[in-house]
Amino acid sequence: MPKRVDYDQRRREIGAALLRIADTRGLQAASMREVAAEAGVSLRLVQYYFRTKDELLLAGLGYLGEELSARVERHIPRPPTPRGMVTGTLTAVLPTDAEGRRLTRTYAAYYALALAEPKLAAQHGATYPDLLERFLANQIRSAQEAGDVDAAHDPATVAAGLLALTNGLGSSVLGGQRDGAAAQAILTYHLDGLFGGSRP
Amino acid sequence: MPKRVDYDQRRREIGAALLRIADTRGLQAASMREVAAEAGVSLRLVQYYFRTKDELLLAGLGYLGEELSARVERHIPRPPTPRGMVTGTLTAVLPTDAEGRRLTRTYAAYYALALAEPKLAAQHGATYPDLLERFLANQIRSAQEAGDVDAAHDPATVAAGLLALTNGLGSSVLGGQRDGAAAQAILTYHLDGLFGGSRP
DNA sequence: GTTTATTTGATACGAGCGTATCATCAAACC
DNA sequence: GGTTTGATGATACGCTCGTATCAAATAAAC
CATH class of the missing domain: 1.10.10.60 (Homeodomain-like)
Incomplete structure (x- = not known):
């Protein structure tokens, strides 16, 4: 053998x-x-x-997902507060450091490919952002129950908005429009508005 | 001849x-x-x-920019109110109809290419989002002077946030996470929060 | 130490790519 | 009305692509 x-x-x-x-x-x-x-x-x-090459590309997407998940988990604070969970998760998705830039760039490359080759998206793509969004919605619901977020807000809408904002900020960083710190500041500005007077 | x-x-x-x-x-x-x-x-x-092919790709990007500008201008309401200008501009960038989907998809394809070939971005790319963002910031400043937006907000930060939110929502629509109407609703939800009691 | 299943190497094939070359066409000008 | 010149067509070159084929090397099992 x-x-x-x-x-x-x-x-x-x-x-x-x-x-x-x-x-x-x-x-x-x-x-x-x-x-x-x-x-x-x-x-x-x-x-x-x-x-085949398709198999390689698909496997690569899987590994990318694992790396992203690991990074998100690594950014969840201890002990986990509602605002900390949301802030950490979103910051993880933002290209604020070398690893974040690498992951965001790689994800963008796959995203563009998936737009042209729907089979890629079908096998693996759309589930990940959905999971993230639901996770965020749950955290916001918890924050509402704890009185940290105005109960008048719809958690799903707020979660979708925060994730979209973060993704858009990430794109602008990759596009060279601003750096990671500036993007982080804009995100924090929004989180400050959402979480009334509570500190992270 | x-x-x-x-x-x-x-x-x-x-x-x-x-x-x-x-x-x-x-x-x-x-x-x-x-x-x-x-x-x-x-x-x-x-x-x-x-x-050469590069010349074709560059020219294509130019035509895309023209189409985008035309669409944005077409979405500016008459008469132009502060909220109408902001809402119209952002809605134009959102894939809410067939044309919007086409433009957003094409833009995404160029964006991914520009990430790998910085010369493309250098010649044409980063200026367009910057212009849009400055335009939005000016509109928000006007709205503040008219008393429609809380003067405590920083116009540049708000404009950057709104544009990033819109871009992120557009990505989620192309990715099949939600349709154009749902994205529009989330955007409106945020604009409602920004423009106190004023109606569009 | 031979055997043998598993892992690696060298090379070829047909297709599509960007680009270049040579020839042809048709209309405006002297 | 022939000549010039901008617009079009046909085709070939060198390269890289994904994939396939045919060997060779390696190390555990006996």
């Missing part, structure tokens, strides 16, 4: 190379050969672990 | 074909040959009017 290799880890390494290219040069530049070079392996190896 | 042809109009026709492809199949699918086929002309003709 041959030397045994951790199949999943090898796939992750190659997937990471793909995401690195998507971040720095866009998914248009992510050919099988370029991914192989970036991962430091042969083209044949990429083909061995991913039968 | 040969039959004289309206050079600019021909370029516009070919550019329109490019934008149509960018909308329906993404810019990855926009090869010179595909653009020629979509425009119903020969490959040579596309090369004649645009020496």
Whole structure:
């Protein structure tokens, strides 16, 4: 028998190379050969672990989702207050540091591809923002019950608005319109308006 | 001499074909040959009017900008009230109808390309959102002077927030998370909060 | 130490890409 | 009315793409 290799880890390494290219040069530049070079392996190896390019792209999207989830969880404060949960989650999605910029850029690349290839979105895409939005809506409901947020607000509407605002701010950062700190400030400005007098 | 042809109009026709492809199949699918086929002309003709593909892509971005500007102006109400100007401008950027969906999708395709090819953004990209944002900030300042908006707000921050919110909502519509009407409703909800008791 | 299942390497194929070249057409001008 | 010149057509080149094919190397099992 041959030397045994951790199949999943090898796939992750190659997937990471793909995401690195998507971040720095866009998914248009992510050919099988370029991914192989970036991962430091042969083209044949990429083909061995991913039968087709579509399979590679789909797996890459999965890994990106994992990275995003991990980052969001890492940004949830201890102990978890309602405002802290909302602020942390949204800040995680914002490109405020190198990792955030990388993830936001990579996500944008996949988003554009999914617009043209709906099968990508169908398999994995639309669920993630939906989850995030529902999570936020629940947090806002909790904050209302704790008296930190005006009960007149509709949690789902507020959550959708906050997430859209954050995504839009992220786009403007990637577009060079402002830096991460400025985006963060605008987000905080809105959160201050939402959470009456309570401090995070 | 040969039959004289309206050079600019021909370029516009070919550019329109490019934008149509960018909308329906993404810019990855926009090869010179595909653009020629979509425009119903020969490959040579596309090369004649645009020496290189980069030139075609850049011109297409210019035409897209013109279409966007025209749509925004068309959405400014008569007579122009402060809230009407802000609402109209933001609604124009939202994919609430077929034209809006087309423009937002095409813009998203260019945005993703510009992330990977900064020269595109350098020539044309970052100026447009900036103009929009400054325009909005001025409108909000006017609304404050008219007493329609709380003077405690910072116009630039509010304008940036509104535009980011609108862009984020547009992304969620393209992503299939909600339809144009729902996005519009969320935007209106925020505008209601901003413009105290005044009606549009 | 041979065997053998698994992992890696080298290379080829057909298609599509951007671009360039050469030829042709048709209308305006002298 | 031939000549010039802008507009169009047909085709080819070199390259990269995704994918497939054919070997070779490797290390656990006996």
